[in-house]
Every structure is written in structure tokens, then in C-alpha cells.
Amino acid sequence: MKLPKPWWASGGLLHLRLLLSLVGLRVDLDLCLLPPVAALWEELLPFFPTRPASASNPFSASEGWGRTPLLPAKGRLLHEVRALGVPFIPRTLVDAWLVHSVATGDADGTHGLLGTAASSAVGDGGQSASAGGGDPGEAHSSPLAAEEEEEEKAAEPTAQVPDAGGRGSQETEVLSEKSEAVDHSSQQKENEEGVSAQATSRQQRKREENKMTGASAWEAEKIVEARNESHLHWSDTSFSLEDLFQLLSSQPEHSLEGISVEDIPPFLSSVCESVNPSVHNINLNQAISHDVNLHEAMLLCSNTSIRDPSARPSQAQEPFLQLNSPTSPQQAIPAMSLPLANNQMRNLTSQDLLYDLDSNIFDGLNLMSLATGFSPLEVSQLFEEPDSGVSLNSSYNSTSLTNxxxxxxxxxxxxxxxxxxxxxxxxxxxxxxxxxxxxxxxxxxxxxxxxxxxxxxxxxxxxxxxxxxxxxxxxxxxxxxxxxxxxxxxxxxxxxxxxxxxxxxxxxxxxxxxxxxxxxxxxxxxxxxxxxxxxxxxxxxxxxxxxxxxxxxxxxxxxxxxxxxxxxEALKSEQTQWNKAINTMRQKLYDLYHNVLNRLRDDQGRPVNPSHYALQYSHDGTILIVPKELVSSGHKKEVPKVKRERN
DNA sequence: AACCTCTGTCATCGC
DNA sequence: CAGCGATGACAGAGG
Missing domain, CATH: 1.10.880.10 (Transcription factor, Skn-1-like, DNA-binding domain)
Known part of the structure; x- marks a missing residue:
């Protein structure tokens, strides 16, 4: 079956990032833990431009969007974990890897990122997750056996979507690196050659799958480890769209459930409502289909009723750069209305005033963007709330020096x-x-x-x-x-x-x-x-x-x-308003943090206790989900990089 | 009487 | 160099 051109090769990944940002999941969690994401994918997928017409269900393996052999690795890993008697039953590949690495005491190298200290931590986390419970009514009775069966089926050869220089090549490379010991660069180079590379990868995958089925348990374990390693590499790069499909499809009980915008984390809703309280319905479809940038997308709910996006196309793109531009301060903060007239902004303290404000306020924004994982652009949108009282355009009647x-x-x-x-x-x-x-x-x-x-x-x-x-x-x-x-x-x-x-x-x-x-x-x-x-x-x-x-x-x-x-006095008042806005943003961050952690589910569908896990933001832009014990015990450097996203 | 302000005056400087 | 304005410093008047 001839597969259509991979639509993520033409900006699909950007849509993915946009979508993740829209649903407030800029933090790259293990997405298979998040059923609402799958639901959202289902709802938003028709709006991607080159989506294959036959792929009515992108999560269906029969349409060529099948899972990669990563999933059998997960199945075996889960099997091993269960055989080890670990009380915490992981639902995800990452969790399985974590538990496996801890339970096996493999604390060195790639597997030992958690270290021995993580053993009790994960164990506690599992117990607490079971004990902490959450809502038992939400418990999903997803038998591991059925999941393993499905994953074993997924080990069948599936057509790999060619992706010239894309993530598909990386996955192919990952799958074949253990069996064929193929150099990464050469493999990628091969994949870039198009059809021949595709055939090569398919052959390699076949060979590996044959090995998987026919190999001894020891070999299988080695392969599992290799895949775990490769999964780390793979997660180091990014999270491809196909991977998302596969992970979602690996959990059919989640992939098709509850398709509704309500599953979107409340962050976006709160943002839009704060921008315009009268607008309660988020037109996500519009936001996606217009192929707008993130800034405009997040403003769509307000732009439609408040501003004309076409009126200021450039302002929405680089507000921060413009803000620091001394040439046009009135354009720099188009939506904000600080209590200073524009001309007075130039006359009074001019760039110094703006610089002082920027250095305080936007340093705060940048810090918040660092803390949240949202871009300063997104953070800045929160400050465009009309009810924030922060106004750059409101007239400020003061005697000027020029007078x-x-x-x-x-x-x-x-x-x-x-x-x-x-x-x-x-x-x-x-x-x-x-x-x-x-x-x-x-x-x-x-x-x-x-x-x-x-x-x-x-x-x-x-x-x-x-x-x-x-x-x-x-x-x-x-x-x-x-x-x-x-x-x-x-x-x-x-x-x-x-x-x-x-x-x-x-x-x-x-x-x-x-x-x-x-x-x-x-x-x-x-x-x-x-x-x-x-x-x-x-x-x-x-x-x-x-x-x-x-x-x-x-x-x-x-x-x-x-x-x-x-x-x-005016600047003091302004500073007070900015501090209020920052506090509001901080509260939203806190809510978002707990919202994200509350969406994590253990094997029984109970929410993971947020008190046992934390989102850790590293300097290189990665976000880690780590047990809090590890964070508090100072083993940050040994924490495995569960998932990461690069901006 | 002490203190302050206002005013006039002188000395000096710079143009 | 003289004339002139500006200004600091001082003194006296007055409150």
C-alpha cells in the first residue's frame, strides 16, 4: 500500500507543538498517560492539511500508521516488571523502564539513571499511587495481558512511513541499531535516500522482529534493554507524531474515549476567558486550521471579538522584540495600556523607562516562561488581559518635563x-x-x-x-x-x-x-x-x-x-499592577502544574499523587517527571530523562 | 537679641 | 582697554 506523504513533514510537527501548547501540555509528559490528548488528537486531526484520506483512524495500525516495535518492547518490559514483583505497575513504556531499571538494580549507565536510591522512591510512589488512590471510580481495568497481546501483535511488520531526514528515519535507526549495529549517521543518510532507505529499514525491522520472536529470553532482554536505550535516545531527540499515534493506539481504552474540548486542560480556557470573559467557547478548530502561530492561536478567542488580527500582523509575532525597540514603543506593547501616553513614554523616561520596566517585568516573564515551559510569548498573553488593569495606552495626565x-x-x-x-x-x-x-x-x-x-x-x-x-x-x-x-x-x-x-x-x-x-x-x-x-x-x-x-x-x-x-508614583502603581499580574500567572502555573500531575494515571486508573512526583525543568529545556524523593535527595543529575521536549 | 529675608553694594570675572 | 552684565559675598535695614 502506497502511503501518502507524511504530513508531519510539511509542518505537522509544528502543529503538534502548537496543539500541545494549546492543550497546556507544553511539558512533554508521557503522552500515553493523557487520554485527553488522544481525544484531542482525534478531534483536531481532520484539520491537518495532508492527512491521508484513508486514515479515518490515525491510531489504527491497519492503515499504515501502525505502531513501531517499541510497543512489544514495552510489553516485554511490563512482563519483566510484573515478574519482578514490583508493586507499582507501570502503564507506560517510560514507567516500565523506570521500574525495570530500579527493580533490576541496574543503576549504572543508561539504566541506572535513577540510581539505587530510586528503588524505594518508585516503590513508594507506586504504593502511594495505589494507596493515594484518587477516584476509584475512574479506575481503568486494563489488563496487562490484553495489552501484552496487543503489543505482541504490534510486533508484526508494519509499513514505516518514509520521512526524509525526519523522525521516521530516527525510529528506523533506533529499531535496527541493536541487531544491525548500524551507525546512526550512516543509517540516517540511507534513509534520506528515499525509497531504498525505506526498503532497507523495513528489512531491518523484519530481521529484528524475527529475532525478537525467535531469540532466547536472554537475547530478548538484551533487545529490550537496547530498545530502552534507544528509547532514551529517541526521547532525547523529540516526540514524533507517529510515536504519539503509536502510544495512543497502544491503549485503545484511552484513544477513543471522551472526545471533547472539555478535556483540554483548563489553562487555555482560563487564558481565553481572562482575555475576554465573555468568550467561553474556544474555537480550537479555527486556531488550528488557520495555521496561525502560537501567539495568534492563543489569542483567537479574543481576537475575534476584540481585535482584528490582520490589523497588526507583525505585532503578534515579536512583541518582545518590538517592546525593546526604541523606535516604536507604542507598537511595542500594542495590546497593553500602561498609564502613560505614548508620547509621554518617549518624552519622560523614554527607553530608560521601558528598559527598567522590561528588565523587571519581562525578566519575570522569561523566568516564568522558564519555569512553566511556556514561551515568553505565551506568558505575555496573560498580561494582555484587559482586566489586569495594566495599561500602556491609558492617558497619564502628568506634567511633563517638556512643559x-x-x-x-x-x-x-x-x-x-x-x-x-x-x-x-x-x-x-x-x-x-x-x-x-x-x-x-x-x-x-x-x-x-x-x-x-x-x-x-x-x-x-x-x-x-x-x-x-x-x-x-x-x-x-x-x-x-x-x-x-x-x-x-x-x-x-x-x-x-x-x-x-x-x-x-x-x-x-x-x-x-x-x-x-x-x-x-x-x-x-x-x-x-x-x-x-x-x-x-x-x-x-x-x-x-x-x-x-x-x-x-x-x-x-x-x-x-x-x-x-x-x-x-505612577511607576509604583504600574509596578503594583505588574506584580498582581505576575502573581496571577504564578497561581495559574501552580494550577497547571497540579492539573498536569493529576492527569497521570497508574495502572488502575487512579491519579498519581502529585505529592510524589514533580516536573523538573532543566537548563537545556527539557522537562522531567521525577519522583519528588529524587528531587529532594539531590540526585537530580542521576534522574533519567523520561521525556523531553526541545523548543 | 538672635535670626531671617530683602536689598544694595562691592569685587570680580568673562564677554 | 573700557564698558557692561553676571554673580558671589558682604552689610544694613527691617520684620
Whole structure:
């Protein structure tokens, strides 16, 4: 029978990963332990593009999607385990391997990953799993004998789906490596050659199966061990789609049961509902059939009602990269609405603000992604919840630095040229009152006029009329009073019979002043006094302007303090919201963790006690299911890699 | 009387 | 070099 082109060769594995992510099983568990996955496969399979038309049941071996000889290995392994009297009856190949390796005390090399310490651990786990029980009503009465029979049948030659350079070749290689001692690379190279490789692998498998049936028990055990080893290698690579089918088909009591979306772990549902509480039905079919990326798929439930995915096709792809992009921060967080306007985001702290936020928040996201096994992209979706209160686009009404016009250069200050601050004439500013401000948030926008009017030619701007405080007011009020108290210079000028007023002397232009001195006959003392009066007068105005500028600088600095404090408060509020979101995510992670562990079943269908097993995330991206005793006893490095998935 | 603020003045610097 | 503005420092007036 000519088999169709393996559809996983054209992106099927991506669909697999997408599906696993959708069902919240990014952690690569032993999938045969998870009946809902099989159910989900059954439901989602029609949406894969090149699914063979004849394969109405992908789990059926008769359609060419049959099981590999891995399953007989499992059967024999189970048989051995049962013969060893291990109380914990494994339901999966991995469990069988674990129990077998422990019970046989093979603690070295590949088999001894658990170590001797694992013996009691697994035993306890098995007992506790039996004792811990869970729901006895869910107990599956799956006789091992029937399973073994089925697996023995599965030892028959089955057509291996060719997969040029794919996982099929790896399996073929695995199956034949013990009997033929074929080099991996050469085998893979052969498989890449197409039909000839397919025929070769088939012949090798036949030979091995013949060996399996005809070999002695010792040989069979060696083969089992070899397969266990190869299974480790195989699991080191990844979990192929066909393997999934085979494992699922090895447990017919699970493969066809309970096909419903409800079997999907609640993680995705919670995510979608959190994004849009009104949307309760997850359109998984749409998510899959559209061949969307994971980000969009997880947002489909909300995109249909909230956003138009086509409106921002690029935003959904690399939000984190865009977020760190200094060019378009408003695009960086399209769905988030932090309480800062986009322009203010640029104006205020700009990239530093975003960087600080990113380093805190998205480090947290990345950490969470590490902890959960979800990508930061997926984790980030949780923060797009509209009810999270985290908003990047919501307007943040604060006085910005740009409005403060904190420019202290001489041009804006108007210092050069001797300008008076016009508003100061009409608005008496009590600096002590303003200085009493200690960063209260109710600080107002202060418009400081830094322009100082020219003194020259402006008689009202003289020292006598300048209404600053105290003495100046007294002086200005006595301008036209002949009995007013004269200033010292006025008194001196009056005593020296200077024919000009002090105001004229001070504010007269230099040329006019010089010509005036030349036109009148004046003694040297008079000229000296006139020059001193002019000098002191000008210096007095200059001192006033200087003090005014100094005051304005102080006021501007206080405004800056006010603005910065307001921003600080806003950032604190923002941080609080992010912390809430992180806590929400942490709780979801906790729930997901227990949800995954609760889906594990022992041989009697009872849930595995989550208190005895743990998901261990290693640095290389693998996720291990290990007994907690091993984790706590510090044998992490000896823990066998039950399953792994590489992102 | 002590303290503070305001103002004027001087000395100095830089343009 | 003179003129001028800016500014620190000081002193006196006034509160």
C-alpha cells in the first residue's frame, strides 16, 4: 500500500507543538498517560492539511500508521516488571523502564539513571499511587495481558512511513541499531535516500522482529534493554507524531474515549476567558486550521471579538522584540495600556523607562516562561488581559518635563540684556511658601516667565518703581513725594548739585551719557559721583535680575521634583499592577502544574499523587517527571530523562 | 537679641 | 582697554 506523504513533514510537527501548547501540555509528559490528548488528537486531526484520506483512524495500525516495535518492547518490559514483583505497575513504556531499571538494580549507565536510591522512591510512589488512590471510580481495568497481546501483535511488520531526514528515519535507526549495529549517521543518510532507505529499514525491522520472536529470553532482554536505550535516545531527540499515534493506539481504552474540548486542560480556557470573559467557547478548530502561530492561536478567542488580527500582523509575532525597540514603543506593547501616553513614554523616561520596566517585568516573564515551559510569548498573553488593569495606552495626565521648559540657558532666561520678569510685577511670589512644598502630588503647572524686560528706556523699570518687597515698595511709593526719603546716591547727587536725576544717570545710554557729561561742565568729583551712581544703579538692577533668575531656577527645580515624584508614583502603581499580574500567572502555573500531575494515571486508573512526583525543568529545556524523593535527595543529575521536549 | 529675608553694594570675572 | 552684565559675598535695614 502506497502511503501518502507524511504530513508531519510539511509542518505537522509544528502543529503538534502548537496543539500541545494549546492543550497546556507544553511539558512533554508521557503522552500515553493523557487520554485527553488522544481525544484531542482525534478531534483536531481532520484539520491537518495532508492527512491521508484513508486514515479515518490515525491510531489504527491497519492503515499504515501502525505502531513501531517499541510497543512489544514495552510489553516485554511490563512482563519483566510484573515478574519482578514490583508493586507499582507501570502503564507506560517510560514507567516500565523506570521500574525495570530500579527493580533490576541496574543503576549504572543508561539504566541506572535513577540510581539505587530510586528503588524505594518508585516503590513508594507506586504504593502511594495505589494507596493515594484518587477516584476509584475512574479506575481503568486494563489488563496487562490484553495489552501484552496487543503489543505482541504490534510486533508484526508494519509499513514505516518514509520521512526524509525526519523522525521516521530516527525510529528506523533506533529499531535496527541493536541487531544491525548500524551507525546512526550512516543509517540516517540511507534513509534520506528515499525509497531504498525505506526498503532497507523495513528489512531491518523484519530481521529484528524475527529475532525478537525467535531469540532466547536472554537475547530478548538484551533487545529490550537496547530498545530502552534507544528509547532514551529517541526521547532525547523529540516526540514524533507517529510515536504519539503509536502510544495512543497502544491503549485503545484511552484513544477513543471522551472526545471533547472539555478535556483540554483548563489553562487555555482560563487564558481565553481572562482575555475576554465573555468568550467561553474556544474555537480550537479555527486556531488550528488557520495555521496561525502560537501567539495568534492563543489569542483567537479574543481576537475575534476584540481585535482584528490582520490589523497588526507583525505585532503578534515579536512583541518582545518590538517592546525593546526604541523606535516604536507604542507598537511595542500594542495590546497593553500602561498609564502613560505614548508620547509621554518617549518624552519622560523614554527607553530608560521601558528598559527598567522590561528588565523587571519581562525578566519575570522569561523566568516564568522558564519555569512553566511556556514561551515568553505565551506568558505575555496573560498580561494582555484587559482586566489586569495594566495599561500602556491609558492617558497619564502628568506634567511633563517638556512643559516645564526647564531651559536655563541665557536666551530663555533673558538674563543678558537686563530684562525684568513682567509677571513678577503683578504676582508677588512668596518663595518660602513654594519652598514649603515637599513633593505633594497636587503640585500645579507653574509657568515661569524667564524674560526680563530691558531696563534701558523703560523708566518704570527703575529701581524706584520695581515692586519687589519692602524697601523697594517704599521707594516706589515715594517717587513723586517731595518729602520722600532719598536714596544715598540721590542724596549725594543732591549734595553735589548734579544736574541729572539718578534715574537718568543710570538708564541713559552710554553714548548719551558720555555726550551729556561732555556738554556740561562738571568737576571731577561730580563726574566720579555720576559714574558711581550709574555703576551702582546698573549693578543694583543686575543684582535684582540675578536674584530673580536664581529664584526661577529654584522654582523650576521644584517643578522638576514635583514631576518626577508624580512619575515615580505612577511607576509604583504600574509596578503594583505588574506584580498582581505576575502573581496571577504564578497561581495559574501552580494550577497547571497540579492539573498536569493529576492527569497521570497508574495502572488502575487512579491519579498519581502529585505529592510524589514533580516536573523538573532543566537548563537545556527539557522537562522531567521525577519522583519528588529524587528531587529532594539531590540526585537530580542521576534522574533519567523520561521525556523531553526541545523548543 | 538672635535670626531671617530683602536689598544694595562691592569685587570680580568673562564677554 | 573700557564698558557692561553676571554673580558671589558682604552689610544694613527691617520684620
Amino acid at each position: 516645564s521648559n526647564c531651559t536655563f540657558d541665557g536666551t530663555n532666561l533673558g538674563a543678558v540684556g537686563g530684562c525684568y520678569p513682567e509677571p513678577r510685577k503683578h504676582c508677588h511670589v512668596d518663595h518660602r511658601t513654594i519652598s514649603g512644598f515637599h513633593g505633594a502630588l497636587e503640585c500645579h503647572q507653574v509657568f515661569h516667565d524667564h524674560t526680563y524686560h530691558l531696563q534701558s528706556g523703560v523708566p518704570e523699570a527703575t529701581s524706584e518703581t520695581f515692586t519687589w518687597t519692602g524697601k523697594s515698595q517704599k521707594i516706589s511709593g515715594c517717587l513723586d513725594d517731595p518729602d520722600r526719603n532719598l536714596s544715598r546716591d540721590e542724596e549725594r547727587a543732591k549734595a553735589m548739585h548734579i544736574p541729572f536725576s539718578v534715574d537718568e544717570i543710570v538708564h541713559m545710554p552710554v553714548d548719551s551719557f558720555n555726550s551729556m557729561l561732555s556738554r556740561y561742565y562738571l568737576t571731577d568729583s561730580q563726574v566720579s559721583l555720576i559714574r558711581d551712581i550709574r555703576r551702582r544703579g546698573k549693578n543694583k538692577v543686575a543684582a535684582q535680575n540675578c536674584r530673580k533668575r536664581k529664584l526661577d531656577i529654584i522654582l523650576n527645580l521644584e517643578d522638576d521634583i514635583c514631576n518626577l515624584q508624580a512619575k515615580k
